[in-house]
Amino acid sequence: MGCIVQNISFNHANGNKALKNISLSVNSGESIAIIGASGSGKTTLLNLLSTALKPTTGFIEHNGSNPWLVSKKALKQIRATIGTVHQSPPIPSQQRVVTAILAGRLGQWSLLKSVISLIYPLDILGTHTCLERLQLGDRLFERCDRLSGGQLQRVGVARVLYQAPQLLLADEPVSAMDPVLSDLVISQLIHETVSRNATLIASLHAVDIALLWFPRIIGIKNGEIAFDLPPAAVTESMLKELYASEMDNLPMQSNRAV
Amino acid sequence: MKHHSSSGRPYISDPAASSRLTLLAVSLVILWPMLELAQFQPWLLLNTENIEVLGNFLVQFIPPNTEADFLRIVLVATIETLAMATAGIALAILIAVPLGLTISHSLSISRIGPGSNYLLSKFIRYIARFLMLFLRGIPEIVWALLLVRIFGLGPTAGVLAIAITYGGMLSKVYSEILESGNTLPARALLVAGSGRLAAFLYGLLPSTAQELASYTVYRWECAVRASVVAGFVGAGGLGQLMDQSMKMLNGGEVSTILVVFFILVLLADNISLLIRKQLE
Amino acid sequence: MSTLTDLKIARQFCIKCLVIFFTIIGLTIWSFTFLGLNPIRFFSFFADSNIAPFIARFFSPDLSTPYLLRIGNGILETLSISAIATLLASIISIGLALPTAGRFGPTAKSITRFLCNFLRSVPELVWATIMVLAVGLGPFAGTLALTLHTAGVLGRLFGETLENHPTANNTALVNSGSGRVAAFLYGTLPGIYPQLLSYSLYRWEMNIRMATILGFVGAGGLGQMLFYELSLLREPKASTVIIAMLLLVMVVDAISNKLRAAQLHSMG
Numbered sequence: 121m122g123c124i125v126q127n128i129s130f131n132h133a134n135g136n137k138a139l140k141n142i143s144l145s146v147n148s149g150e151s152i153a154i155i156g157a158s159g160s161g162k163t164t165l166l167n168l169l170s171t172a173l174k175p176t177t178g179f180i181e182h183n184g185s186n187p188w189l190v191s192k193k194a195l196k197q198i199r200a201t202i203g204t205v206h207q208s209p210p211i212p213s214q215q216r217v218v219t220a221i222l223a224g225r226l227g228q229w230s231l232l233k234s235v236i237s238l239i240y241p242l243d244i245l246g247t248h249t250c251l252e253r254l255q256l257g258d259r260l261f262e263r264c265d266r267l268s269g270g271q272l273q274r275v276g277v278a279r280v281l282y283q284a285p286q287l288l289l290a291d292e293p294v295s296a297m298d299p300v301l302s303d304l305v306i307s308q309l310i311h312e313t314v315s316r317n318a319t320l321i322a323s324l325h326a327v328d329i330a331l332l333w334f335p336r337i338i339g340i341k342n343g344e345i346a347f348d349l350p351p352a353a354v355t356e357s358m359l360k361e362l363y364a365s366e367m368d369n370l371p372m373q374s375n376r377a378v
Numbered sequence: 379m380k381h382h383s384s385s386g387r388p389y390i391s392d393p394a395a396s397s398r399l400t401l402l403a404v405s406l407v408i409l410w411p412m413l414e415l416a417q418f419q420p421w422l423l424l425n426t427e428n429i430e431v432l433g434n435f436l437v438q439f440i441p442p443n444t445e446a447d448f449l450r451i452v453l454v455a456t457i458e459t460l461a462m463a464t465a466g467i468a469l470a471i472l473i474a475v476p477l478g479l480t481i482s483h484s485l486s487i488s489r490i491g492p493g494s495n496y497l498l499s500k501f502i503r504y505i506a507r508f509l510m511l512f513l514r515g516i517p518e519i520v521w522a523l524l525l526v527r528i529f530g531l532g533p534t535a536g537v538l539a540i541a542i543t544y545g546g547m548l549s550k551v552y553s554e555i556l557e558s559g560n561t562l563p564a565r566a567l568l569v570a571g572s573g574r575l576a577a578f579l580y581g582l583l584p585s586t587a588q589e590l591a592s593y594t595v596y597r598w599e600c601a602v603r604a605s606v607v608a609g610f611v612g613a614g615g616l617g618q619l620m621d622q623s624m625k626m627l628n629g630g631e632v633s634t635i636l637v638v639f640f641i642l643v644l645l646a647d648n649i650s651l652l653i654r655k656q657l658e
Numbered sequence: 659m660s661t662l663t664d665l666k667i668a669r670q671f672c673i674k675c676l677v678i679f680f681t682i683i684g685l686t687i688w689s690f691t692f693l694g695l696n697p698i699r700f701f702s703f704f705a706d707s708n709i710a711p712f713i714a715r716f717f718s719p720d721l722s723t724p725y726l727l728r729i730g731n732g733i734l735e736t737l738s739i740s741a742i743a744t745l746l747a748s749i750i751s752i753g754l755a756l757p758t759a760g761r762f763g764p765t766a767k768s769i770t771r772f773l774c775n776f777l778r779s780v781p782e783l784v785w786a787t788i789m790v791l792a793v794g795l796g797p798f799a800g801t802l803a804l805t806l807h808t809a810g811v812l813g814r815l816f817g818e819t820l821e822n823h824p825t826a827n828n829t830a831l832v833n834s835g836s837g838r839v840a841a842f843l844y845g846t847l848p849g850i851y852p853q854l855l856s857y858s859l860y861r862w863e864m865n866i867r868m869a870t871i872l873g874f875v876g877a878g879g880l881g882q883m884l885f886y887e888l889s890l891l892r893e894p895k896a897s898t899v900i901i902a903m904l905l906l907v908m909v910v911d912a913i914s915n916k917l918r919a920a921q922l923h924s925m926g
Contacts, residue, residue: 170833171833172829172833196835196837197835198835199832199833199834199835200834200835201835202833202834202835203834204830204833204834206830210826210827210829210830210831210845211827212827212845212846212848212849213849214848214849214851215844215848216394218392219844222844223831223836223844223845224834226831226834226835226836226837226840226841226844227834227835227836228835229840231837231839231840234840234843234844235840235843238843238844239398240392240395240398241392244390244391244392245389245390248390260390261392261393261394283834285834409742411738412737412738412741412742413738413742415731415734415735415738415739415797416735416738416739416742416797416798416800416801416878417796417797417798417801417878418742418798418801419793419798422792422793422794422798423792423793425793428791428792428793428794429792431791432788432791432792435788435791457692458692458693460689461688461689461690461692461693462689462693464685464686464689465686465689465690465693465695468686468689468690511904511908512904515903515904515907515908516900516903516904517867517870517871517903519871519874520871520884520900520903523874523884523885523888524888527712527888528709528712528713533693533695534693534695537693537695603781606781607781607783607871610783610874610875611874620784621787624784624787627791636780636784639781640779643779653678656674656675656678
């Protein structure tokens with residue numbers, strides 16, 4: 121899905137200017153990593169792209185439609201083509217993994233199908249396949265509160281994989297995972313762009329993952345775009361400036377505090 | 379668990395499916411006879427005869443009866459209801475205080491050490507507990523019905539019914555309040571040889587008075603509602619008036635009484651809130 | 659100077675207490691006079707000959723087997739009325755909870771709030787008399803009356819629970835295109851379900867007590883049996899019904915206390 125972001129800014133209710141005058145353009149099939157210090161505005165940008173938030177000024181277009189100017193029905197259809205992986209998966213703790221994953225297609229199902237699936241899951245095979253891609257297939261019928269943090273994050277990713285959206289947004293999707301699992305999850309997300317020509321925009325805290333996997337890196341500092349370059353063009357000094365507010369070391373997979 | 383179907387593709391079954399199915403089956407087995415016993419026949423709602431009667435009755439609700447004569451009767455009935463609640467609670471306190479004091483463990487002399495009346499006081503306590511259960515366990519409307527048979531129609535039966543049931547309720551809560559507070563002063567007095575009543579007045583009452591009073595006022599508010607309910611079996615007040623109007627299918631009168639009832643309940647709620655705030 | 663004003667305030671406050679105290683005493687005494695209740699009359703009543711035998715007849719309850727079977731049926735009827743009414747009301751209330759919590763906009767919220775308040779303000783007895791007009795005498799009228807009243811109570815409780823519940827899970831589903839009802843079923847209901855169940859069970863316990871009372875206006879159960887026997891002046895049979903009512907209340911009390919203790923234990 122192609123996106124156009126034009127001069128958007130976003131102010132929180134308390135007056136805090138999270139984003140100031142950002143513009144960028146994304147084509148279908150692209151994979152983009154967004155990096156920046158904590159509080160720089162990465163999550164806000166993703167929330168604006170996912171239509172969770174409405175821009176204070178400027179506009180966003182998905183495939184040429186501005187989601188805030190169309191009818192409620194059209195907005196629902198646009199939203200069904202956008203999938204978000206949250207850093208902390210929004211899944212009720214008592215729910216079973218299979219139901220949590222099935223919830224990904226609620227935007228495409230009729231109400232009757234949704235209700236029946238709640239009692240007896242109608243697509244066990246499909247959910248299992250998505251979970252298997254993340255090497256968690258044997259936990260399909262467990263309750264979500266019996267999973268570790270990293271496992272729960274993978275369930276959140278599986279839900280988005282099951283949804284098969286045209287635009288994948290990921291907000292720090294591997295923050296609770298070890299290097300091997302992070303690689304697995306990121307590779308699966310990028311696989312979506314390759315196999316279905318979906319668009320992937322992921323915000324990442326670990327810089328080395330971003331530089332390794334993504335062909336386009338956008339750095340955000342204090343609510344503005346610092347740079348928008350392929351990884352080869354990103355220099356050490358650019359990164360140091362980006363993370364100037366944090367400690368001396370750049371955040372990497374290897375020196376995580378977790 | 380993974381199986382393989384005949385075509386060779388893997389097939390996974392939901393492990394929760396069988397238990398959910400069993401639960402559904404058991405629920406249906408219990409539900410069916412219950413529906414029979416409750417004579418659950420929703421199609422009766424479509425019975426044209428009854429609908430007509432109900433419709434005519436409800437239609438009269440919209441202009442509520444505001445004739446001066448009727449309003450005067452309603453006013454008297456309202457005051458009667460309030461008086462019933464107040465008198466009923468007053469008598470209930472008279473019953474609840476001795477009963478509650480007898481039951482409270484914190485005033486139990488036999489708990490401190492073996493005394494001459496150990497078995498006797500335990501026996502008395504058992505009787506008191508049973509009496510309390512008996513008074514509260516029977517719904518106030520049953521008491522009201524029995525008392526109407528004895529004393530005839532009118533507020534006397536209602537006042538006594540409230541006195542009896544609320545006496546039981548208050549005694550239970552009084553004993554709970556007395557047992558949950560700071561019981562050391564009372565204990566000290568009992569050990570020093572004072573009687574139970576003195577131990578209560580000097581040891582427990584000062585610290586628990588506010589809570590006791592607060593709960594009593596709250597119960598008065600409930601007693602106002604209970605007076606109306608008791609009235610339905612002839613114990614006077616708004617309830618009896620409403621029952622009479624309903625039996626005569628006079629929708630206008632019923633709606634006036636309902637409105638007055640809501641106002642009364644609102645008033646009682648606010649008065650109770652006010653008094654309880656003052657107590658704090 | 660400050661101690662003097664403190665004393666003044668203390669004295670004023672005490673005066674307020676005294677004023678309230680004496681007003682209450684005064685109103686209480688006035689209540690008795692208004693109702694014409696004379697304590698001496700009570701005792702003269704008991705001196706009357708026909709009261710003592712009336713009460714004495716209650717002390718020989720009818721315990722014959724065929725009558726006990728009817729009592730058993732009455733108990734089951736009362737339990738069924740309360741169970742079905744609570745079940746229906748819970749289902750309706752889940753539907754009412756969404757608009758009451760504001761999920762369908764402010765107008766829907768005001769309308770359903772008003773509806774719930776109306777349903778719960780009208781006393782169950784009044785609902786029962788109206789339902790008897792609608793569907794005739796018998797347990798169905800009682801079931802309907804309890805359903806309507808309980809739907810008002812649970813609708814408001816469920817709505818409050820829903821309002822206080824975090825919306826993140828729900829919002830995430832809506833943002834991937836889900837409809838509001840499906841988002842509620844998958845995102846919110848699993849989280850609030852235990853609390854809703856707890857409210858419903860509590861209400862069922864109260865409804866069992868209510869179901870016995872509603873019989874007095876002809877709505878079935880033990881209450882209708884009691885009213886019937888008393889009207890026919892069959893005191894021994896009536897006293898059996900009263901004993902049954904008492905036992906039912908005691909058993910339900912004991913079971914719910916045990917359940918509550920077990921639930922507390924499992925959560926702790």
